[in-house]
Amino acid sequence: GSVGCNMRCPFCQNWHISTWSSQIKLSRIDPLELLSLVKKYRVTAVAFTYNEPLISYEYLLEAMPLLKKENVKVVLVTNGLINPLPLKEIVHYIDAANVDLKTFNRETYKKLGGDLETVLKTLQILKSFNVHVEITHLLVTGINDDLGEFEALCSWIAGELGDKVPLHISRYFPSHKWTKPPTDISLLERALEIAKRYLEFAYLGNVSKFSDTFCPSCGKLVIKRRGYKLQLLSVTSDGRCSACGFDLGIVLL
Numbered sequence: 001g002s003v004g005c006n007m008r009c010p011f012c013q014n015w016h017i018s019t020w021s022s023q024i025k026l027s028r029i030d031p032l033e034l035l036s037l038v039k040k041y042r043v044t045a046v047a048f049t050y051n052e053p054l055i056s057y058e059y060l061l062e063a064m065p066l067l068k069k070e071n072v073k074v075v076l077v078t079n080g081l082i083n084p085l086p087l088k089e090i091v092h093y094i095d096a097a098n099v100d101l102k103t104f105n106r107e108t109y110k111k112l113g114g115d116l117e118t119v120l121k122t123l124q125i126l127k128s129f130n131v132h133v134e135i136t137h138l139l140v141t142g143i144n145d146d147l148g149e150f151e152a153l154c155s156w157i158a159g160e161l162g163d164k165v166p167l168h169i170s171r172y173f174p175s176h177k178w179t180k181p182p183t184d185i186s187l188l189e190r191a192l193e194i195a196k197r198y199l200e201f202a203y204l205g206n207v208s209k210f211s212d213t214f215c216p217s218c219g220k221l222v223i224k225r226r227g228y229k230l231q232l233l234s235v236t237s238d239g240r241c242s243a244c245g246f247d248l249g250i251v252l253l
């Protein structure tokens with residue numbers, strides 16, 4: 001990660017790095033140095049994340065092919081604001097992506113400095129190139145808490161990308177310029193219920209429950225998660241439920 005972002009969300013949960021601050025000490029790791037660190041520590045996957053990685057596009061263009069040559073998995077965590085042509089230049093090197101889909105309302109997207117159509121196109125391109133795609137949706141009090149719009153978002157994901165795309169509905173906490181109260185837990189639970197009508201893998205983020213994975217076919221608990229810790233309980237090496245064989249779409253490194 002680095003600093004900077006091409007959007008200006010007033011509720012940014014990472015605002016100290018997404019906005020420029022000279023107090024942040026940075027040290028540059030050029031792509032060749034990154035490669036030697038990866039080799040030295042036998043790293044199996046590198047994620048470009050924290051701030052918006054696409055603003056360092058030239059860096060990605062140089063680093064991603066080097067990593068792929070070493071069989072290192074490449075993960076992109078992004079707001080998805082990129083045009084199709086430059087995306088297609090790097091998409092072959094991306095194994096997995098987590099894309100923020102902030103709202104299904106064009107006007108709200110514009111106010112945040114983004115563009116709904118561009119993000120939807122990015123998701124379609126990633127999926128069409130067989131990238132493992134997950135979507136994060138931060139449910140922010142007073143910004144995107146209309147559940148009708150949220151339902152339209154879930155329906156679009158299922159229809160355009162498939163019902164196996166995991167959706168992480170994250171709880172917002174007051175941050176940066178946004179002081180509205182944290183997302184109501186009961187609203188998050190209602191959003192989760194709606195998501196589950198359309199998608200097989202919907203989770204709540206930034207809350208202690210609802211982050212485990214259950215097999216949609218037989219209901220078995222297959223992955224248990226507590227914060228950043230996870231336990232694979234019933235997943236085969238090719239990402240299927242060990243109890244019933246259902247393809248969970250899970251990527252194991």
Ligand code: SF4
Pocket residue numbers: 005006007008009011012013014015018050051052079100
């Ligand atoms: S896109 Fe993400 S990192 Fe950028 S301003 Fe919005 S919330 Fe912050």
